[in-house]
Amino acid sequence: MEKTTSVKETRQIIKDWKKQGLSIGFVPTMGFLHEGHQSLIQRSVSENDRAVVSIFVNPMQFGPTEDLATYPRDKARDLFICESCDADLVFLPETSELYPAGFCTFADMTVLTTELCGKTRPNHFRGVCTIVNKLFNIITPDRAYFGRKDAQQLAVITRMALDFNTDIEIIGCEIIRESDGLAKSSRNNYLSPDERKAACVLSRSLQAGRVLLESGEKDPRVLIAAIKDIISNEPLASIDYVEIVKADSIQKVDRIEDPVLVAIAVYIGKTRLIDNFVFHV
Ligand code: PAF
DSSP, X not given: OEEEOSHHHHHHHHHHHHHTTOOEEEEEEOSSOOXXXXXXXXXXXHHSSEEEEEEOOOGXXXXXXXSTTTOXXXXXXXXXXXXXXXOSEEEOOOHHHHSOTTOOOOOXXXXXXXXXXXXXXXXXXHHHHHHHHHHHHHHOOSEEEEEGGGHXXXXXXXXXXXXXXXXXXXXXXXXXXXXXXXXXXGGGGGOOHHHHHHTHHHHHHHHHHHHHHHTTOOOHHHHHHHHHHHHHTSTTEEEEEEEEEETTTOOBOXXXXXXXXXXEEEEETTEEEEEEEEEOO
């Protein structure tokens, strides 16, 4: 497995692979890799001749009061995981490599970012779109893999790839969960033992929502109220949002008719966690 830190050396390796006609899969990450990332890397390895992983904690997608400084980092462990998944190249740039002095161009998005995390994390998706666009330009993969836990991010990047005529197949991969239902996330690392137990309320409340939908409930207000009720009964939890939106446009619905995304963001103590599921009517 090769490791690079500069855009130049990364491009050289990619150029050599392309000359040989090899296909390239790409998994962008912010490191502190877990089984969710592992499943993306393994899929990328299995579907492409070469698999690239990037590890970069992107300052641009964090708000001023968010956890950029404390975001968990463990480079040695991340490299070990990439190697054991058979990745071919890990790109680990410094911030100055990707955002040199004078940097002033951004990729931004409207419509798909007005609800959910776009509402409560202003500028987050501007940061995500900008870095993913840059990484796409550097790696120029055939396929890029993203987890469905970040469902809005997946919708945003899929749309960005289409709007910018990016010749990359965007592939959404299933949410990987702990045995008690908690979706894997690097931020689970922040939770104290009590908070870790309390965090199960996310998947539990969504499961109750799914049961209601399966029983034929069509009113999003009823569903949202039921999910909020379960979360409110957990003393360590406070709700950021519980929303039901169209799965493709991420816009609110008045009635549940098309495929919908049921998405929640909940603070467990100080840690903000997200989870979701898509329901096909
Ligand atoms: O999902 C993430 O880890 C990040 O948002 C991404 C896509 C690597 C961009 O920094």
